Amino acid sequence: MLRLENVSKHFGGIRALDGVSLSLREGRITGIIGPNGAGKTTLLRVMAGFYKPTRGRVYYRDRDVTPLGPHERARLGIALTFQIPRAPPEFTVGQLVQAAVGKAMYRGAAMLAERDRGEVWDRVHRVLERVGLSEYAEREASQLPLGLQKRLELARALALEPRVLLLDEPSAGMSPEEARELAGLVRDLNEKEGLTIAIVEHNVPLATGLSHYMYVLHYGRLLSEGEPGEVLRDPRVIEAYLGAGYARG
């Protein structure tokens, strides 16, 4: 579905990604874990087009999308949620979702079409309902607690009607209860709607519980891959990331 081929991304002298090849399988949830600074967020941003790889290619449905910018990939159906929610002041929850509902309207003469139309807001409300934010449509997004802003990130991504959903630390800052609800939501999106999902998480149990397949990154390189059980048993992963305590526990 989405494939990276030998991707490197350097920032000055820092090699955030170094020759990474991986693929997100259609209709599956792929987990990406690794310690801080392993290159997880960089990896998602390369997939979403926010970073151009220094080397290597990105393929989406066998099409080389490496030269495409983030807006073009969003229009193709590759949606990214940000680790720190994007909620500029004075935008309501509904307006931020509306912005994504209009993804096909930001070019040519369509740009001048009226945006506050009934069918547009119907779509906005349907998306908000899916993530349980209906009652917050009129609220200023930046005033919401972090847990709800994280849900809004997901709502905005879903409003793009994506084929691939890239989730960057979706549970960070959430209470255990909120994280559980979120995991249920992500599983539903995958099982009921067949969405292909990549999830970067610090919360290892959450990632392993959700994922069909996992990759472990370490210093910008792939350390291990496989089904969650296999990966967690991999001695290299235990040594580099999970720690001896995890192995014992």
Added chain:
Amino acid sequence: MPIPEYYITLATLVGIYGIAALGLNITMGWAGQVNLGQAGFLGIGAMTSAILTAKLGLPVGLGIAAAALAALVVGAVMGLVSIRLREDFLAITTIAFNFLVVYIFEYYDVFGGSYGISNIPRPSIGGHELRGPSYMFLTWGILALLVLLALRIQRSWMGLAFNLVREDENLASAVGVDVRRMKVLAFAVGAMYGGVAGALSAHFKGYIVFSDFEFPYSIAILTMSILGGLDSIAGAILGSFIVVVSPEVFRPLMQYRRVMYGVLIVVVVFFAPRGLLGKNAVARRLLERMMAGYGLAPKGKKKEGEGG
């Protein structure tokens, strides 16, 4: 009793500068792209129309349309430059652009050099030359059309895309907005307004010279925008009114006019950063309360960016 010529002149100038300030609001207020050289775009519009009509004898209508187009194209180029610049460098670059335009006007004969261009014709309809009140109506008619265009942009996806680019470029990209294209568009459209304002001022005065478009005029236009509220359509016109009329009211302070612009900007930025008619601004709330008192309250909740 006819309205004295003096008031007609003031009203015409308020209309002309209202157009210029409205253009600046689109570039700077809506899309967040700093432009401290709007007078340069007025100059490009004024010179284009003046050369086409006074030197080549083309109709004034064509001159104004060409002025809009010329400013639009140069604005788009400025927009392309803006893509590569951070906000503070963009501010300096737009000032430099203003100086460059004025320099070219002064040193190239086609723009009349230091003598400027004179005998710029008035527009005429059916052999009747538009002067005094009729020119004022023409100016306000064009202003009305450009306000309608601005309203259209504000309520469209383009307006939302501008606001997203202003607030967060990553967020804008993530929802499918081509950030570079929107920056170019914001500059081009704002510059086009400036070009029309410049052409209207050229045909109004009949004579233009390079110094009419120097940097202090950009600051005057910026003062109008900030005073009225950078995100407000009505604010641009109110700002133009205040800046055009106040020197007339406070005539003894005329020599301190430029200082007053600076003081006005500082006062507004400190006490009413949204301007007088910007979103949630004090004057705007008062106005809305008064309108509500007369049963004229706007229906429903206002959406983002609908400052006008």
